[in-house]
């Protein structure tokens with residue numbers, strides 16, 4: 001029901017995120033004409049173009065959810081109570097909403113009715129929800145339900161789970177999908193604490209990015225509390241038939257019963273990672289660190305939901321070879337969750353720092369050679385991303401402009417790997433000791449705050465003036481890769497090169513010395529195979545190394561590319577099986593791209609996609625629909 005309408009500002013007036021910077025000077029970016037930073041007196045204002053919120057007027061500081069999860073209607077229904085800080089005495093509160101059905105809005109504990117209006121949907125941003133409040137309003141109660149198409153939510157039927165008996169629901173809120181399941185101020189620059197009461201079918205359990213239960217209860221009613229302020233993109237919920245197992249004092253894992261033991265084993269090194277991370281960059285701020293192994297349709301490798309990383313089951317390789325992904329999500333507990341990108345244009349601050357931190361954790365645990373293999377594979381990703389995007393593409397700058405676009409467009413290897421090499425370049429120049437002190441202080445100083453590129457540069461200049469000569473502006477505001485990008489030559493890959501050469505020169509695959517290879521060496525080997533391979537050669541490799549039947553998802557996904565490009569039919573069934581089961585976007589894109597490159601493959605891709613699409617999460621479908629056109 002929409003009550004009497006009232007005036008709302010035009011859509012062009014998007015959110016501003018207020019952030020006080022005291023008396024320090026802010027560096028304005030001269031080249032970036034689409035500046036997202038303006039200064040008013042002593043207050044730096046960071047504009048987030050992907051929110052309708054106006055937090056400089058009224059900002060949410062706490063969220064209390066009382067919701068029920070209904071698998072029959074595929075809806076979440078309930079009440080969201082927002083505590084607000086009305087800074088200017090405004091009479092309109094602006095929130096983000098996407099395909100939500102808002103039933104009623106009331107103010108205060110007394111629940112006096114409030115007028116509200118839902119504007120027409122605007123691009124990927126969804127709808128502006130404006131609520132009439134009083135200058136002294138503190139609590140706003142929103143009664144709502146989600147749409148069955150809510151983009152953050154994936155509702156799985158029992159067939160799509162490991163146990164095949166119970167349905168499953170998980171959320172994916174990053175970047176701007178939280179608004180499709182909770183009406184809120186969905187901007188990375190706006191932080192709030194939260195509490196929640198979630199009612200689920202009795203046989204299922206629920207976890208959130210909060211303090212979590214470790215056991216099911218009879219009623220199916222779970223209470224949650226997140227006492228530290230987080231941005232909306234870190235709101236998360238999973239509901240399913242999973243159980244908890246302890247991995248260490250502060251570490252645990254949730255998985256479906258049939259997968260729990262394997263997950264517990266795979267993650268045995270995580271407590272070591274946590275200690276290594278703390279030794280590097282300071283105390284872990286979130287109490288417990290758990291992981292939940294989701295069904296295979298989860299569209300990412302991992303998502304750094306605070307206190308509980310959401311992970312794809314494809315990292316359970318049986319030999320702990322893919323756990324750098326856990327190091328990555330764990331590292332986000334500092335870079336991203338503590339110091340948060342102020343806007344999605346600054347996404348590299350989240351991901352580039354996290355990749356750097358991830359590799360430092362892996363180095364601490366596995367040694368420098370190991371970490372350098374990871375870095376080199378990252379360099380290859382960066383090279384091929386630059387190649388496919390084009391070196392002059394504006395989106396190959398670290399600071400990008402996503403105005404008028406979906407923030408998902410900014411999720412490329414540039415943020416991750418160019419960001420990583422930028423930090424590694426600084427480390428090379430100033431030395432590790434200074435780098436580590438710098439990072440430790442950075443995380444401490446800006447904990448629970450937002451950071452944008454300009455503020456970061458100002459902080460760098462202030463604390464490490466010697467970095468001024470390092471082409472920082474070129475790295476950040478120019479496309480392509482600057483000449484001072486560090487080069488890495490992992491010795492273990494040099495060995496792989498030699499081994500591969502003997503094979504291309506005629507030595508039998510079965511006679512190659514690959515005994516101590518990790519999955520990283522295998523990945524490198526597969527990536528370096530000659531472009532054109534005969535059926536005999538592919539068969540020889542496959543028979544010697546069992547690629548098509550590999551239990552390692554990274555190896556499998558990498559192998560499918562040359563298999564497709566060279567029309568290796570014995571892999572067809574495995575490719576189809578993989579594409580139908582796994583929804584991890586990073587794997588799907590290269591495989592479908594390889595298929596789409598030939599007429600024959602195109603037909604195959606279309607048939608498989610038709611079958612697989614219902615298994616994929618919205619974020620994967622959104623990308624793949626575009627590719628299939």
Ligand code: BES
Pocket residue numbers: 174175299300301302303304324325328329332351411416586
């Ligand atoms: N936060 C990201 C996932 C993400 C990014 C979701 C942008 C939505 C929008 C997560 O930390 C991540 O980077 N995952 C990677 C892991 C990898 C780099 C180790 C992934 O899923 O592949």
Ligand code: ZN
Pocket residue numbers: 328332350351354
């Ligand atoms: Zn990440």
